[in-house]
Amino acid sequence: MTRVTIDPATDILGLIDVQPTFMPGGELPVADGAAVVAPINRLLEGPFQHAFATQDWHPPGHISFASSHPGRAPYDEIAVAYGPQTLWPDHAMQESANASLHPGIAQARIAVVVRKGTFRHIDSYSAFFENDRTTATGLNGWLRERGFRRLFLCGLATDFCVAWSAEDAAGLGYDTYVIEDASRGIRLPGPGNRTTLELSRERLIERGVRFLTSADLI
Numbered sequence: 466m467t468r469v470t471i472d473p474a475t476d477i478l479g480l481i482d483v484q485p486t487f488m489p490g491g492e493l494p495v496a497d498g499a500a501v502v503a504p505i506n507r508l509l510e511g512p513f514q515h516a517f518a519t520q521d522w523h524p525p526g527h528i529s530f531a532s533s534h535p536g537r538a539p540y541d542e543i544a545v546a547y548g549p550q551t552l553w554p555d556h557a558m559q560e561s562a563n564a565s566l567h568p569g570i571a572q573a574r575i576a577v578v579v580r581k582g583t584f585r586h587i588d589s590y591s592a593f594f595e596n597d598r599t600t601a602t603g604l605n606g607w608l609r610e611r612g613f614r615r616l617f618l619c620g621l622a623t624d625f626c627v628a629w630s631a632e633d634a635a636g637l638g639y640d641t642y643v644i645e646d647a648s649r650g651i652r653l654p655g656p657g658n659r660t661t662l663e664l665s666r667e668r669l670i671e672r673g674v675r676f677l678t679s680a681d682l683i
């Protein structure tokens with residue numbers, strides 16, 4: 466990837482679910498998940514002047530919790546009203562300490578925080594739409610009113626919430642980038658002996674999302 470010069474007026478850094486619940490010691494730990502904090506802080510002190518952050522923020526009994534479906538286990542897939550739903554350990558519990566933004570993140574430049582997954586009967590991976598693909602979070606309106614046109618996404622997990630956010634962002638017409646060294650994936654096994662990380666990367670590239678590392682941004 467060639468270098469990308471950041472224009473702080475129209476480029477924004479998007480922190481997806483940088484919450485201890487998704488890091489080692491949390492309820493749904495992503496391997497090496499805490500490693501995203503240092504590169505994200507460098508980006509927040511460096512080229513970007515504006516960032517948004519999402520927080521996964523689930524009520525008790527949330528539809529995505531395996532514990533809400535008797536006889537089911539985490540990582541099973543079930544059918545719900547809006548399609549397939551992967552089940553997870555209970556995580557990102559509203560108002561729990563592990564659902565806060567990671568306390569090591571420099572928050573000065575985070576202009577808006579969007580909470581998602583707050584409806585008990587709909588999961589939400591994307592920063593833009595809940596998993597029914599129609600309930601909007603409002604982030605698109607905020608970004609447009611503020612004049613942002615290029616989104617640089619990072620955080621947890623690359624193959625779920627970052628990927629779904631990037632796919633929606635590209636579909637909404639933003640120039641969309643994923644910063645790989647500032648993201649980590651869950652890597653569930655998928656079809657054809659491939660992981661959800663590999664599958665999501667391919668799907669995103671097909672949709673015009675570009676992958677880069679934080680060293681490419683100046």
Ligand code: VGL
Nearest residue numbers: 482521553621622625626
């Ligand atoms: C996420 C699974 C369940 C994520 C959130 O942040 O990628 N994954 N909830």
Ligand code: ZN
Nearest residue numbers: 521529557582
């Ligand atoms: Zn969740």
